[in-house]
Amino acid sequence: MPSTLPVADPAPSDGALPESVREGADSRNFGVYVHVPFCRVRCGYCDFNTYTGDELRGAKRSDYAAQATLEIASAGRILRDAALPERPAATVFFGGGTPTLLPSGDLTAMLGAVRDTWGLAPGAEVTTEANPDSVDAAYLRDLKSAGFTRVSFGMQSAVPRVLATLERTHDPERIPLVVAWARDAGLDVSLDLIYGTPGETLDDWKRSLDVAIAQQPDHLSAYSLIVEDGTKLARQIRRGEVEQPDDDTAADMYELADARLQEAGYSWYEVSNWARGDGHASRHNLAYWQGHDWWGVGPGSHSHVGGVRWWNVKHPAAYADRLLAGISPGAGRETLDEETRRTERVLLAVRVRDELSTAELDARGREAVAGLIADGLIDGRAALAGTIRLTLRGRLLADAVVRRLLGD
Ligand SMILES: C[S@@+](CC[C@H](N)C(=O)[O-])C[C@H]1O[C@@H](n2cnc3c(N)ncnc32)[C@H](O)[C@@H]1O
């Protein structure tokens, strides 16, 4: 979740939703995102809405589960008042920040609040992100007993020098340990990797991939390092202390990742995500790209229900003040018109394998298809069968494909 909030209308203080959100709700799943905005230290590249101990301005980590529970209860009332159909949560995702900085009992309590308010759908996917140095075996067993099904570890790299440039604090030797503990507990495992770190060589990246694959995770995300404005990394690059990441190297790294992951039995289902068989794709993240409904709990969290999108105040202290005063933590919201919804649908769905049908394109988009096939950016056979599937080159140039499909 990026830390900058969009500009839009203020959200109503009671959080009430318009009648329009009911339209088509039966065909949309419902999911819950719980943001946990705390980190022990901030990594130099990270722009997420997260706070270290000395940035909390009086907010307390120990109070957070109770505050999030207040928002969950009020969300239940708001959705009921909008006369939406009763939908149990198909997916729940705890992200951060570092959710696992909180005691396991706090995550259990917040998941309990989700269950009490909406129930969990049979076979619901329940994930938490975890920093590898913030969990032990007992903690992971507690999560499993509480109903978590999946844990996503921020591994980033196996190479100490690369981890040092990223200012990651965990010891890479810990990765096999935490993965084994999660497996023993009965949790599915995903690993997050970052490539294109300044100074990272192709050999370094190969090593990180090999170590990640050797853990046999069910799912793997590989993100190209984004140098976000305002981060320590951006300042280091501007001052010439750290070299600028190189786009060509990053493209080579992406190709290497795809080849090695395929050899190891993983297939891509979204530009930055690979899974062992379809059953292991992250259903929660797919729901964002597919335009389902979700409630985002916590400071700075974004929500989407039936074409209405809103986001909460960013700071944990402001979030706590609002909830304790009985006011919605919503800071701003927007109602998407038909054209914006269509544009967003193309923008998000195109990144997912076989998610966007050619029938959903407008005349300009359909006209662009032949050129995109000729340029090797989308798969011709899939397009003939009526679906947009990016080729490897298309995945590297996904933003350009979107622009052409939207006729820009
Ligand atoms: C909230 S973090 C994951 C959990 C935990 N905070 C951690 O870092 O271990 C989500 C993921 O976003 C990715 N990420 C964060 N900032 C990024 C950036 N500037 N460029 C690319 N990936 C980034 C990292 O791979 C990270 O694991």
Ligand code: SF4
């Ligand atoms: S631990 Fe994760 S959320 Fe926290 S600063 Fe690092 S990348 Fe960002």
